[in-house]
Amino acid sequence: MPANPFETDLDKNAANYVPLTPLQFLERAASVFPNRRSIVHGELNYSWAETYTRARQLASALAKAGVGKGNTVSIIAANTPAMYEAHFGVPMSGAVLNTINTRLDAATIGFIFDHGEADVLLVDAEFAPVAREALAISKRKIKVVDIADAAVASDSADPENGVEYETFISGGDPDFQWEYPADEWNAISLNYTSGTTGNPKGVVYHHRGAYLNSMSNAIGWSMPQHPVYLWTLPMFHCNGWCFPWTLAALAGTSVCLRKVEAGAIYSAIAERHVTHFCGAPIVLGMVINATETEVKPFEHTVHVMTAAAPPPPSVLAEMQSRGFHMTHTYGLTETYGPSVICAWNEDWASLEPQAQAEKSARQGVRYHALEGLDVIDPETMTPVPRNGEVMGEVMFRGNIVMKGYLKNPDATKEAFEGGWFHSGDLGVMHDDNYAQLKDRSKDIIISGGENISSIEIEDALYRHPSVQEAAVVARPDEKWGETPCAFVSLKPDAAQLSEQDIVDFCREHLASFKLPKTVVFQELPKTSTGKVQKFKLRDVAEAL
């Protein structure tokens, strides 16, 4: 067989092949838009030239401290300029960025330091106390850099040896010649999943995936150049769903937000002209339930991307009616955050509002950078019928699926069994190729041999005008095996409701066998990331 001429003397070289990395977007933004605003944080403003300089100084200061490839730099911080800079400065030094959930307890943070092999810790003064405890628990010798902030009382996680962030980076070279990763498969960041039980697993991202998902965010969400982005979503969640890098690509402005509150959100929209923000349904709840004094009018369209938990259709509809343009996405830490999008389809334009909202509340279709999404029977590894009824496991395949779990080859192997990433989420595939979540594997309720989706019952509960939050779990039952047990919290100003009121209301929307057999009125327990802790509710249900 003759040589293929298209593969002869046409090799990669320095001119035509460069490893993909989102770090280059910062260099570009600083080169093209040096004077444009990169970050606003209270009274503080930075330009792209300044942000690039500060990131290079951070990289240089880390390098001078002996940090480079193979090292880990952890950060515990709110959504502040230092947190943004770390997304560039840390990988520019060659090290891996490990963002840590600020709501975790000291023991878990200590575990993460040890398992992730942290060498340096950047820590916001607000979180110095928990960091001090975690450092005492950790077996590692970790260099501490304390981040001071005018909005927070001064504090140090390491009063003896800690150095302040501004002092630390001022020792760095503003012209530091950072290098592209030698391989785009190299790790850029490490994000621990907040499992509801057991030790968290360390999800490793690579430069290639971070580049591709930051592009995909922009394309999937139709983001133009220069958005004004409000940081309601923590950057410690999947690296802020890759938006720190997207914003550099688009030379957008990051509006920082230390504390996510309705008043602050409306003020930022009205005064900073915020055009985009992301948030879990809990953030949408804040916006909807804002008091009259918190709400500020705005004229422009604000684009909101929501994910994390499936938003009830009624919440999506309410947001739309208030002038927010909603986009619903879905993903996991293992898939760089959003990797599935409920792309709006003009075929739905003629539907009734409720039917439209139901279409829009589905998880949807693959992101551009995700090559495969399907609902698959994990036993046979064959896709389920596209009928919106047969449940299977939602599985992912493509360039925005993690490298794997750090130092956990068994979990990695299990997650990638059969050439797909197994999400552990149960769902259905509709005939229009949109996937819809029905439950976490462990949250499904099996009653009298029938699978009942807890989400479907929750959606019905959320339609009740007095319901603030709702969660449904399985309650053991001698006759049925399991029955649905609903936990409900009511809005502050809502009138008292009885168990029967709730069941009667659900009857309008659900088949009889899906009705909750028990209704408990209480506040819902949540994880540090705002997810409802169903295992705690399950304990309550069992003890009833």
Place this chain on the structure above:
Amino acid sequence: MPANPFETDLDKNAANYVPLTPLQFLERAASVFPNRRSIVHGELNYSWAETYTRARQLASALAKAGVGKGNTVSIIAANTPAMYEAHFGVPMSGAVLNTINTRLDAATIGFIFDHGEADVLLVDAEFAPVAREALAISKRKIKVVDIADAAVASDSADPENGVEYETFISGGDPDFQWEYPADEWNAISLNYTSGTTGNPKGVVYHHRGAYLNSMSNAIGWSMPQHPVYLWTLPMFHCNGWCFPWTLAALAGTSVCLRKVEAGAIYSAIAERHVTHFCGAPIVLGMVINATETEVKPFEHTVHVMTAAAPPPPSVLAEMQSRGFHMTHTYGLTETYGPSVICAWNEDWASLEPQAQAEKSARQGVRYHALEGLDVIDPETMTPVPRNGEVMGEVMFRGNIVMKGYLKNPDATKEAFEGGWFHSGDLGVMHDDNYAQLKDRSKDIIISGGENISSIEIEDALYRHPSVQEAAVVARPDEKWGETPCAFVSLKPDAAQLSEQDIVDFCREHLASFKLPKTVVFQELPKTSTGKVQKFKLRDVAEAL
């Protein structure tokens, strides 16, 4: 040294690594927006489901004909549905797509068949005569597929053995299981450069670059989902600057255009609600010089991307004033078409219109998918000072630089000397990091030891309200070595002008030593791609 945990047990596998290819965008568009319009061509309409099916049928029919990896499928066609389908169907079969400039002569096309090793030729009836001649010249046995079109008289490039396109693809499997390329570095297309002299060189693109530039087009131009794109730019130019793939990513609508004319452009804008089109300055000239009956009013903004030759600032300003939002890009066949963009910078907002237009007429900054752009002294390979004055060669480095020239290792090596792609274009770098072209290396005029940019003189000439087109070349001169010789064509309704009128006008804008010493009034000779053939003008200038 201990093993780096971030590189241990975290390898690529089927779940987390997929070769990049723009072909997947078509699968996505068909899956998510099956009923949305993909292509409009006169009375003909296709949906994304139909376009995907037709592309798969084309791939399957090619596979049945024995075509696959290592084969070449050439196409000579106007901007029609078949041309669009070929951008997906041909590489889905594993073969390389070779689009051929429809304006080439038979001898050159014959050369391309032989050098590119064409196995199949898809040919639009309009170009059957020249294809017949070229096939007779070629030494290869090429299977011919004739594309009929209601707008053109029926004809065949191979009346004995040719098969009609619809018949050909109807034999293909609509569910053909196309495969991703085994390697994203594999060739996707082959584009011959239209050199003004010598044999054309075959530029090879890979799947990775095609994917990245199609994403980069969308992000750099702030294209939202579902643009309506008018095909004023030939798809045989750098694969339509990668826009066939961009449009699949955005599920946009392609409005075909067999013949580029002012009336047809305005009709498409008014009736089809075209939102975007691309074109060389010659297309802008058509739009500006349209007659009153050709112009149709439109309310929406139309985004126009122009490149190919540096547009005179006056042309950009005129387009803006007519309601077109202009974006100026620059690139070469070797860089997948547009790879440099004159990104609008708000720092310019306070400038006078003419100063703004001058900023906007510069070539600009790197595309997101191009990692390096600089103006470099080719002798020393050091960047020129960023002062807008010292000339050097414009050089490119990154993922949207070609694999190389097919079967031409010497030219490939020369082009990539020193780790940069050498464009052969001369330019300067301004202090704001925007590059500006001054000339092709061979077009520079050296007069009395001073380098004079022919483009600078042409810009001055274009400011004259009566000048339709202008080109400046070097004329040999005993005293000065060379002097600038201007060739000028006047607008149809313009009054006669003298050589002195032109020189006097230029004196307002140019230093004395840059003034044309000779002015010739004539139509400008052009290549098949619409570029002015300066070598012919040089012959005229020498003979004067």
